[in-house]
Amino acid sequence: MMTFNNGWQLLMMIASIVLLQASYGHGHRKYQPYTYGEFKTLNCTGDFDGNKGAFKVLRHICDECYNLYGYPYTHIKEECMDDCFQNKRFKNCVAELKMEEKRHEFENHVDFVNNRF
Numbered sequence: 287m288m289t290f291n292n293g294w295q296l297l298m299m300i301a302s303i304v305l306l307q308a309s310y311g312h313g314h315r316k317y318q319p320y321t322y323g324e325f326k327t328l329n330c331t332g333d334f335d336g337n338k339g340a341f342k343v344l345r346h347i348c349d350e351c352y353n354l355y356g357y358p359y360t361h362i363k364e365e366c367m368d369d370c371f372q373n374k375r376f377k378n379c380v381a382e383l384k385m386e387e388k389r390h391e392f393e394n395h396v397d398f399v400n401n402r403f
């Protein structure tokens with residue numbers, strides 16, 4: 287009969303976790319959030335490294351907006367990020383999150399991640 291030592295069990299546990307996360311993340315999105323891969327998938331044409339901060343802020347708005355609705359309204363997040371944040375849903379999200387006083391700052395961020403400055 288085969289016995290498993292602690293090392294083997296640990297390895298199996300790690301493998302299960304990795305597999306679980308992989309299947310969870312691959313429903314809609316090819317890339318992990320807040321990464322260069324996601325930036326490119328959203329068709330952002332700006333420089334990722336130079337605009338990481340701006341991207342993080344915009345990306346976070348879409349997470350928070352989705353949180354207002356919760357599961358299963360995942361399309362809210364997708365719509366908010368569509369065309370690298372150049373869409374009506376994003377503007378509505380800013381309003382719904384009561385962040386309109388920062389609207390110009392966000393518009394500048396959108397210009398930067400879309401290489402318009």
Ligand SMILES: *[C@@H]1O[C@H](CO)[C@@H](O)[C@H](O)[C@H]1NC(C)=O
Nearest residue numbers: 327328329364367368369370
């Ligand atoms: C990115 O651009 C492609 C080609 O124009 C388009 O099909 C796709 O929907 C766009 N994706 C996003 C998230 O804007």
